[in-house]
Amino acid sequence: MPETQNIEYKSSWHDDYLKWICGFANAQGGRIYIGKDDKANVVGVKDYKRLMDDLPNRIKNNLGITAEANLLAESDKYYIEIIVQPYTVPISLRGRYYYRSGSVMQELTGASLNEFLLKRSGLTWDEVIEPRATFDDIDEAAFSLYLQMAKEKGRMPDITGLTTEQIFDKLRISENRQLKRAAIILFGKDPGRFYPSTFVKIGRFGKDDTDLRYQEAEEGNLIHLHRNVLEQLNRKFLIRPVEFEGMYRYDNYEYPMPALREMILNALIHRNYMGAHTQIRVYDDKISIWNDGRLPEGINLAALKHPHSSKPRNPIIADVCFKGGLIDAWGRGTIKIIETSKEAGLPEPELIERDGGFFVTLFKYKFSGEQLIKLGLNQRQVKAVLYVKEKGKITNAEYQEINKISRRTATSELTELVENFNILKKLGTAGSSVMYKLE
Numbered sequence: 001m002p003e004t005q006n007i008e009y010k011s012s013w014h015d016d017y018l019k020w021i022c023g024f025a026n027a028q029g030g031r032i033y034i035g036k037d038d039k040a041n042v043v044g045v046k047d048y049k050r051l052m053d054d055l056p057n058r059i060k061n062n063l064g065i066t067a068e069a070n071l072l073a074e075s076d077k078y079y080i081e082i083i084v085q086p087y088t089v090p091i092s093l094r095g096r097y098y099y100r101s102g103s104v105m106q107e108l109t110g111a112s113l114n115e116f117l118l119k120r121s122g123l124t125w126d127e128v129i130e131p132r133a134t135f136d137d138i139d140e141a142a143f144s145l146y147l148q149m150a151k152e153k154g155r156m157p158d159i160t161g162l163t164t165e166q167i168f169d170k171l172r173i174s175e176n177r178q179l180k181r182a183a184i185i186l187f188g189k190d191p192g193r194f195y196p197s198t199f200v201k202i203g204r205f206g207k208d209d210t211d212l213r214y215q216e217a218e219e220g221n222l223i224h225l226h227r228n229v230l231e232q233l234n235r236k237f238l239i240r241p242v243e244f245e246g247m248y249r250y251d252n253y254e255y256p257m258p259a260l261r262e263m264i265l266n267a268l269i270h271r272n273y274m275g276a277h278t279q280i281r282v283y284d285d286k287i288s289i290w291n292d293g294r295l296p297e298g299i300n301l302a303a304l305k306h307p308h309s310s311k312p313r314n315p316i317i318a319d320v321c322f323k324g325g326l327i328d329a330w331g332r333g334t335i336k337i338i339e340t341s342k343e344a345g346l347p348e349p350e351l352i353e354r355d356g357g358f359f360v361t362l363f364k365y366k367f368s369g370e371q372l373i374k375l376g377l378n379q380r381q382v383k384a385v386l387y388v389k390e391k392g393k394i395t396n397a398e399y400q401e402i403n404k405i406s407r408r409t410a411t412s413e414l415t416e417l418v419e420n421f422n423i424l425k426k427l428g429t430a431g432s433s434v435m436y437k438l439e
Contacts, residue, residue: 005102006030011043013051013080018062019107021084022093023100025065026108026116029086030100035079044077051080063091090120111274111292112356115313125273126182126314127172130194133179135165139189142223146187146324153325171320182316185273188221197277197292200229200268204237204282222317226264226326229280233260237282255287255362259340259349263360266333267291269321270313275356285368288361294353304334304351334360347371365389367423367438375421380405381413385423385438393435394424 024030035045068083097108150156168174173183191198199219275292296311312318350361372382380403399410417424428434
């Protein structure tokens with residue numbers, strides 16, 4: 001059995017492995033086997049008698065918890081099984097906190113540690129009282145706009161005759177006239193005064209991430225910010241081809257607006273507000289948005305492509321946004337991004353975890369070089385498809401010419417593009433009349 005979320009193998013004991021026990025206790029529990037190699041083969045432990053006496057005490061003295069230690073044998077070789085139960089209170093080792101994620105043990109620091117400790121105390125970041133803030137810090141225009149949106153959706157409880165303070169209590173963004181962090185993020189005049197990384201930075205890049213052409217930053221409360229970011233993208237960063245039908249002008253968009261809007265809202269609602277600012281990168285052929293904060297436990301990347309249970313990092317912010325009609329349903333944001341992209345004839349968006357956060361990328365073209373490589377095309381086939389995109393068609397002879405290969409190889413690779421990848425279609429029956437166009 002390979003190492004997993006709950007299993008770790010060590011050929012011998014070292015006190016540094018107390019970190020793994022700490023990580024298991026803070027996560028879902030687990031088992032450490034001392035005397036097994038990485039492939040789960042028993043290699044044995046020579047000092048097993050001493051370890052059986054020492055390990056329970058070392059664990060208790062260093063971590064303040066108890067763990068079960070069992071002596072097992074296989075082929076006359078002894079090994080030790082340490083069973084660690086999950087704990088609902090945070091467990092530390094010499095003042096440091098560790099957490100088991102997948103098959104990796106990681107030390108929790110900074111924003112990750114803060115989020116972990118809050119979770120263990122039964123709180124989320126957005127429901128903590130912000131003692132520095134008062135109702136004078138609330139943007140009345142943003143709140144009025146929100147009430148108008150909520151009224152149109154009909155999702156708000158009855159607030160007839162209630163004051164602003166009473167409505168805040170009803171939305172659970174204040175308590176005893178004290179504002180919670182959620183209130184500042186949603187409706188604050190200047191959220192950045194309390195939490196410096198609340199802004200969104202937008203950059204226009206050329207051929208790669210080192211080629212930054214220009215950039216802008218947008219800041220403010222969530223109610224205004226999601227609109228301002230979208231307007232900034234449309235005004236300065238995205239091309240809007242114009243078409244005319246008779247006397248009427250039509251503005252088209254490079255990417256479906258519902259997908260872009262959902263990407264922005266997802267990033268603002270579910271981000272870690274104690275981490276780095278949200279970043280949007282615009283390229284010639286794609287746009288990506290990154291927000292700090294990994295996916296919640298129990299939800300992986302595959303689950304995001306299907307209806308899934310919602311475990312928002314900031315549940316109060318998410319609930320207020322739902323009542324205001326900014327989001328339609330919890331757990332469907334990524335599905336909406338995928339569906340609207342496909343309806344627009346674009347490739348499926350890319351969803352990945354990277355740099356401690358979550359990346360969503362929309363692709364402008366159905367067959368970009370990056371997408372074709374991911375599909376498994378070789379470099380010659382990629383060159384040919386891009387040639388067809390530019391020229392409209394390609395023949396066997398042209399395929400041979402641009403790739404400097406034989407007719408036999410060209411025929412084989414063109415056939416793959418037609419039959420295996422379903423990217424090109426073959427027109428004509430024989431000889432020079434045969435050509436290939438995009439499917």
